[in-house]
Amino acid sequence: MTEQETRRLRRARFEGLAQVVTAPLHRYLLRRTAPGMVEDVLSETMLVLWRRIDHVPGLRDGSLPDGDDVLPWCYRVARGCLANVPQVAVPVVTDHSDLHAALAALGELDREVIRLWAWEELAPRQIAEATGMTANAVSVRLHRAKKKIAEQLQSGRKKAELAGHKMSEGRSGQ
Amino acid sequence: MNDNELLTLLRDADPALTSRAPLPDTNRLVEAAMKNNSVTSSENTDFDTTTPAVNISVGRGRQRFFGIAAAAALLLGGGITAGITANSGNGHSTAVVKELTLTGSNRKCQAPVPDQLRGYPTFFYGTVTSVKGPLITLHVDHWLHGGGSRTILVSNDPDFPENLTFTVGQHYMVAAESDGSIPSCGANWVSDETWSQFTDAPVK
Numbered sequence: 445m446t447e448q449e450t451r452r453l454r455r456a457r458f459e460g461l462a463q464v465v466t467a468p469l470h471r472y473l474l475r476r477t478a479p480g481m482v483e484d485v486l487s488e489t490m491l492v493l494w495r496r497i498d499h500v501p502g503l504r505d506g507s508l509p510d511g512d513d514v515l516p517w518c519y520r521v522a523r524g525c526l527a528n529v530p531q532v533a534v535p536v537v538t539d540h541s542d543l544h545a546a547l548a549a550l551g552e553l554d555r556e557v558i559r560l561w562a563w564e565e566l567a568p569r570q571i572a573e574a575t576g577m578t579a580n581a582v583s584v585r586l587h588r589a590k591k592k593i594a595e596q597l598q599s600g601r602k603k604a605e606l607a608g609h610k611m612s613e614g615r616s617g618q
Numbered sequence: 619m620n621d622n623e624l625l626t627l628l629r630d631a632d633p634a635l636t637s638r639a640p641l642p643d644t645n646r647l648v649e650a651a652m653k654n655n656s657v658t659s660s661e662n663t664d665f666d667t668t669t670p671a672v673n674i675s676v677g678r679g680r681q682r683f684f685g686i687a688a689a690a691a692l693l694l695g696g697g698i699t700a701g702i703t704a705n706s707g708n709g710h711s712t713a714v715v716k717e718l719t720l721t722g723s724n725r726k727c728q729a730p731v732p733d734q735l736r737g738y739p740t741f742f743y744g745t746v747t748s749v750k751g752p753l754i755t756l757h758v759d760h761w762l763h764g765g766g767s768r769t770i771l772v773s774n775d776p777d778f779p780e781n782l783t784f785t786v787g788q789h790y791m792v793a794a795e796s797d798g799s800i801p802s803c804g805a806n807w808v809s810d811e812t813w814s815q816f817t818d819a820p821v822k
Contacts, residue, residue, distance in 0.1 A: 459648055462647060466642050467644075474634045475632065479638075482639060483642070486642055490648070490650070491650075493651070494648075528755050530745070540627070562628035562629060590621065594619040597627075598619065
């Protein structure tokens, strides 16, 4: 194969990959950093993907890749690029502040596992690929993190109910 | 609360659902990536996907050359090596610097002045975003010469503890030669006040 053909194939592979992963990567970054940082980190991520185009698993010549095959690897690249920018808070929906507080109370890796499961809709095997852990370790972390979040949410609700109960008692006492 | 209930709650709270950020322009990103950099040699299968984009890939022979150059410079008294991509911004990878090497002691430096540093082909002002052991990551706030990536990796040789200490959140000014060497006093901590003087200086 001539150098020109190799270049053309790489270009085609990258264009196909970009069609499949750009939007999911954009959402991945919106969930993890401030909107103002997303464009820069996405550009960096695409640059790394282009550099590593020969190593991206699941790419096929002549057809678009399957997102399930390529996305975990691409998320891992994006995660690496994110690690190199200042950590800034993600704007959250205030209606879900209790849930975001429960997420924030998790360790960084547990939080990432939960997010990849819920928001990126990855299976434990894919989360393992995206984080560099074993699938077994992911399953354990996922189970533990779900339990922690559920407990924290329930504890918060009980406190809110108790506070509401006391307020209504106070009003009826007057 | 079962898994499905938790999943529903989490998906309702997805920040991507409420973001007003415009959708990315895939074609522009593709073109920018392909213009900015070359593809890693397909023979190189040992890589780290977390490596930031500043570590531009080079041919194996060239990597070896820079490795030898960096090692030699370290033996001669250097202390910092860094991977950096410099790009002219015209669509062609100029790769001015691959490895930066501190060629002299970095202690007891006078406050940097633009006249001393503006002649270097790589010259940027950045903020340290992480320090993990000997590995320091800088976010480039301003490129003064060279340019390209927003992230620079610097590995500080622990054998030279007298070298400049990098602290997360602090600002630094780094200058380097075209062969990748950071000159003596080429990496300097700068205060915000000092930096404002640099931004006023006529750096070309």
